[in-house]
Amino acid sequence: MYQIIKQILNTGIKTEAPPQPDEALRVEAQNLQEEILRHLGSALAIRHVDAGSCNGCELEIHALNNAYYNIEGLGIHFVASPRHADMLLVTGPVSRHMEIALKRTYDATPDPKLVVAVGDCGCDGGIFGESYASCGKISNVIPVDIAVPGCPPTPIALLQGILTAVTGGVKKEKDSK
DSSP, rough: HHHHHHHHHHHHHOOOOOOOOOOOTTTTOSSSHHHHHHHHSSEEEEEEESSSOOSSSHHHHHHTTTTTTTTTGGTEEEOOOOGGGGGGEEOOOOTTTTTTHHHHHHHHSSOEEEEEEEEEHHHHHHHHHHOSSSEEEEEGGSOEEEEESSSOOOOHHHHHHHHHHHHHHHHHHHHOO
């Protein structure tokens, strides 16, 4: 047991540095926590909505909470209610059964709100497309600010999309002043 504790103390904390927002997605980032605190007044609160996915994207979202990616260390956390959220993180093609629930969740989220579509299914309908059972991509139901493609996208791509949405939302707010 002492050997394990000694190895832990020698190794230290190993977390990956957060990625910079991708220029191709929208904007550049500078000192993210200060931007979040200045414009939102608190940490970034995300409400995750599964609109009909296969749970591949959810596994990658859960990985963001582990010690390696350490999303909480950036001041970003997940909440249970859309009334407490600043951002909706939506996965999957929107099934017909989830269409009204997704609209209600979007309406319950206070303004200003951001929406991030996750995965190929959320971005363009994926292999499901539009059918009698599926509305297809998320933007067919609610407005989307950022789309993070991939089947499923990696935790780094998810984090990059979240950071891009936040800094893009900050830029939109500054441009409107």
